[in-house]
Amino acid sequence: MLDPWIDAYAERTHGLTVSAVRALFSVANRPEVVSLAGGMPNIADLPREAIGEAMASLIRDRGTQAMQYGSGQGEPFMREQITEVMAEEGIAAHPDDLVVSCGSQQALDLVTRVFCDPGDVILAEAPSYVGAIGTFRAYQVQIVQVAMDDRGIVPQALREAIAACRAVGKRVKFLYTIPNFQNPTGVTQTVERRQELIEAAHELDILIVEDNPYGLLAIEGEPKPALRSMDDSRVVYLGSFSKTFAPGFRIGWALAPHAVREKLTLAQESATLAPPVFSQFAISTYLHQFDWRGQIQVYRDMYRARRDAMLQGLTENMPEGTTWTHPTGGFFVWVTLPEGLDSQAMLPRAVSARVAYVPGTAFFADGLGSRNMRLSFCFPPPERIIEGTRRLGEVLRDEIDTLRTFGIGSGSGGHLYRDITSGPAPDIT
Incomplete structure (x- = not known):
């Protein structure tokens, strides 16, 4: 449908685009899909009942301040x-x-x-x-x-x-x-x-x-x-x-x-x-x-198990030529695909195989990152992470077989990190 206000918007709205992560939510949140896409914290280990009681006391005793x-x-x-x-x-x-x-x-x-x-x-x-x-x-x-x-x-x-x-x-x-x-x-x-x-x-x-x-x-x-x-x-x-x-x-x-x-x-x-x-x-x-420092340690232990599952799954399931980072904290692993693969073009096939990720191009302002993807280990339990990497590995191998069968060229390439220390200077005009 044509937007009747298209000529009335400020010029700066032209820079507003849908987040690549948000765009995946409707698909990645389906229960049959292993989502390695979003960076949603896992808050299941919070003492929710005790926190709920504290919030009820807050409203009862200090609600006139807290809601002002x-x-x-x-x-x-x-x-x-x-x-x-x-x-x-x-x-x-x-x-x-x-x-x-x-x-x-x-x-x-x-x-x-x-x-x-x-x-x-x-x-x-x-x-x-x-x-x-x-x-x-x-x-x-x-x-x-x-x-x-x-x-x-x-x-x-x-x-x-x-x-x-x-x-x-x-x-x-x-x-x-x-x-x-x-x-x-x-x-x-x-x-x-x-x-x-x-x-x-x-x-x-x-x-x-x-x-x-x-x-x-x-x-x-x-x-x-x-x-x-x-x-x-x-x-x-x-x-x-x-x-x-x-x-x-x-x-x-x-x-x-x-x-x-x-x-x-x-x-x-x-x-x-x-x-x-x-x-x-x-x-x-x-x-x-509450013991917020102790709760952070609970989070650290929980995310460590998930990180370890991600690295194990990648080691066991990724085809030759795939590399990835080894984070010592946080939520994410950055994967570089074998030559010729394009993470954006491959995403529909991955979703059909019931696994989701964020294509690397989302994290560059100039369209680079086609050979990269971001995988998140923060939310799924370890066994689901390993299953997700298994599904993803099958998708990668299918893509590689397709390239070999049809003799498709190597694509636009990509690296673990962008290198602008050599070659032409960044476009700043």
């Missing part, structure tokens, strides 16, 4: 407790420098709105979080993705990308990075690489936006120090309770230098008046009355 308007910056008690959570990753913060948001996704939206005009450049890892790419496009900015390896962003590639942008008069507003168990690759920046990025930010005079929803979900070793713990002047830190508690409450936050925090608060007030007040009271109650 609140502060645009977020409730003071909530901001105080968030500083305690961030201390687990070495961050020393003052509650006044925090802005509570409706999930970290809204915090990212606010940061982008505050800093970016149409045509500005945002740097991001190649590949990067599909939700961030969607947000940046909505604000009509240009996304330049920077090469990464198994230690995170390559500092020399970052320097070259910034130099190339500035050489043609482009304004680079910030570097967006997910340092811990990155979405979609599962890669974690080493401490040395983090220090190099901080040094590069000072040298090149740029801001770093650190998105860290998975940092406390380390399943090998302890959480690494946040970038923000290394520098409080050039890092805006985004956090969330969606992965460490439950996503339905929609509470995240931004920790920013003081002047930036003031702008974010004004932007928050214009967007929502105040972040969800009842959700803040509910999460505060949870943090105060």
